[in-house]
Amino acid sequence: MFLIFLIHDQRRSRDASSGTADQVEKHDEQKSEVPEFCIDAGSAGNIARFINHSCEPNLFVQCVLSSHQDIKLARVVLFAADNIPPLQELTYDYGYALDSVFGPDGKVKRMPCYCGAADCTKRLF
Numbered sequence: 334m335f336l337i338f339l340i341h342d343q344r345r346s347r348d349a350s351s352g353t354a355d356q357v358e359k360h361d362e363q364k365s366e367v368p369e370f371c372i373d374a375g376s377a378g379n380i381a382r383f384i385n386h387s388c389e390p391n392l393f394v395q396c397v398l399s400s401h402q403d404i405k406l407a408r409v410v411l412f413a414a415d416n417i418p419p420l421q422e423l424t425y426d427y428g429y430a431l432d433s434v435f436g437p438d439g440k441v442k443r444m445p446c447y448c449g450a451a452d453c454t455k456r457l458f
């Protein structure tokens with residue numbers, strides 16, 4: 334398995350707590366309930382901002398603590414989920430739950446998915 338891209342570090346995250354491995358595990362357990370972090374590549378980012386979502390991705394996302402145990406400085410890293418042949422598009426699962434995105438009017442926002450996978454859910458969110 335190879336490290337592909339560093340998407341972002343969490344230096345500007347607002348309310349993360351410093352953490353031991355136990356805290357990181359607890360953080361992961363709570364992840365499905367209330368998202369603590371939001372990565373906004375609107376004003377800054379790297380080439381990873383061009384990676385599309387797929388329902389059958391060839392990358393997966395992992396938060397990585399490198400030389401420290403501080404969850405605030407976790408790096409969001411994309412790893413190859415398989416051997417990827419040259420010229421194949423790199424994709425990962427954005428991980429949206431359906432009906433989890435709301436517009437400013439409070440209504441559920443929907444975005445169609447065009448990934449083309451056989452088992453595509455047809456909706457990004």
Ligand SMILES: C[S@@+](CC[C@H](N)C(=O)[O-])C[C@H]1O[C@@H](n2cnc3c(N)ncnc32)[C@H](O)[C@@H]1O
Pocket residue numbers: 381382383384385386387445446447448457
């Ligand atoms: C991180 S950007 C990916 C790069 C983007 N396609 C571009 O050309 O700059 C995320 C946006 O790409 C589009 N996108 C990514 N994956 C998609 C998919 N499977 N189906 C439809 N739109 C997708 C959506 O507009 C989404 O908000």
